[in-house]
Amino acid sequence: MQTISTNGPVIEFRDVLYMLPNGQMLLQSLNLQVQRGETLVLLGRSGSGKTTTLKLINRLLNPSGGEVRVNGAPTAESDVIRLRRSIGYVIQDVGLFPHFTVERNIGLVPRIEGWSSDRIHSRVEELLQMVGLDREIASRYPHQLSGGQRQRVGVARALAADPSILLMDEPFGALDALTRDQLQREFLSLQQRLNKTVVFVTHDLREALRLGSRIALMEAGRLVTVLPPQDFLRSTDSLAAAYVQAFGEGLNSVATRGSE
Numbered sequence: 521m522q523t524i525s526t527n528g529p530v531i532e533f534r535d536v537l538y539m540l541p542n543g544q545m546l547l548q549s550l551n552l553q554v555q556r557g558e559t560l561v562l563l564g565r566s567g568s569g570k571t572t573t574l575k576l577i578n579r580l581l582n583p584s585g586g587e588v589r590v591n592g593a594p595t596a597e598s599d600v601i602r603l604r605r606s607i608g609y610v611i612q613d614v615g616l617f618p619h620f621t622v623e624r625n626i627g628l629v630p631r632i633e634g635w636s637s638d639r640i641h642s643r644v645e646e647l648l649q650m651v652g653l654d655r656e657i658a659s660r661y662p663h664q665l666s667g668g669q670r671q672r673v674g675v676a677r678a679l680a681a682d683p684s685i686l687l688m689d690e691p692f693g694a695l696d697a698l699t700r701d702q703l704q705r706e707f708l709s710l711q712q713r714l715n716k717t718v719v720f721v722t723h724d725l726r727e728a729l730r731l732g733s734r735i736a737l738m739e740a741g742r743l744v745t746v747l748p749p750q751d752f753l754r755s756t757d758s759l760a761a762a763y764v765q766a767f768g769e770g771l772n773s774v775a776t777r778g779s780e
Contacts, residue, residue: 529553530591530685530717531577537585538572538741546572547741550586559711559718560746561732563725563763568738570721574687577719578607590685605629608678608686608716612693615674616662622648622673623658629681647676652706668699675707679714688720692727704730725767729753737763 531554538547547569554560562570575581576588579600588595595603616625624631626647627640635643645655651672662670671691678686692700708731711718722728728735729749737744737752737760745757753764753771764771 528592529589530556531719532589533573533576533586534589535586536576536583536588538569538576538581539584545741547576547583550743552736552743552746554717554719556717557715558733559720559731561728561735562719562721562738563723563728563735564738565723567740569741570723570738571689572741573738574689574719574721577685577687578604578609605633605681606683606685608680608683610671610674610678610686610688610691612690616670616677618662620661621658622660622662622665625662625673626658626677626680628677633681643680644676647679650679650710651676667695668703671695671703672706675710684717686716686718688718690721690723693722693724707731725763726771729771 531552533550533552536547536550537545539545550569550573552573562573564570572581576583577590577595579595579598582596590598590603590607617628620628623641623644626644627635630640630643644658648655648658653669653672653676657665657669657673662673665673674691678688692703695703704727720728720731722731729752732749734746734748735752736746737757739759744759745752745755747755747760752760755761755764
């Protein structure tokens with residue numbers, strides 16, 4: 521069994537490359553650290569390398585060069601099943617099993633880990649309350665839920681086995697503006713209570729400013745800059761400045777809303 525390091529970054533990319541079989545380079549010389557308890561937002565346009573970066577953390581992809589480390593251990597040397605079970609993963613389309621009830625979806629990893637039925641049931645009830653859902657919803661199926669409810673269930677499932685790391689790939693991107701705002705508020709509240717290490721992918725600067733401890737701006741497979749929200753707004757980098765200009769006024773107030 522590998523020893524988990526409690527010192528240094530929780531996640532680290534060291535000169536990481538990722539190339540498709542056809543030779544197309546999706547990531548180039550990525551050097552990045554994610555500190556314990558922070559929410560690092562990967563910001564960028566489609567094709568900038570955000571999701572590729574995320575998938576390298578839990579070995580849905582393996583680097584073509586360089587090294588990814590989680591809790592001090594190279595992911596290439598980690599048991600991939602144990603690695604993935606120790607990391608929560610939330611995606612935009614949720615990925616719930618349609619033939620499983622909400623309770624069975626949320627309890628999937630704990631069940632695989634050998635938890636007792638009573639413990640799983642108790643954990644599901646706890647998580648439903650945590651993400652703002654009534655426990656009566658546990659017996660429903662995904663098609664019986666609204667988009668916002670499904671996304672909450674997806675977050676609950678990612679938290680089920682209490683992982684220290686959460687990977688979130690545009691989890692609120694497909695929701696209407698009001699539901700998205702509400703879930704962002706709930707995410708901030710959850711993060712304040714749970715203090716997870718989160719890597720969050722978005723193309724929306726307002727969301728990045730609101731949720732991120734730091735913002736890592738990516739473009740064409742390269743890391744452009746990594747800055748706290750308020751520093752990002754004042755950045756002299758041309759691409760960061762273009763983002764700020766594109767999203768318009770009111771961004772300073774958004775960047776201070778993480779303390780809501």
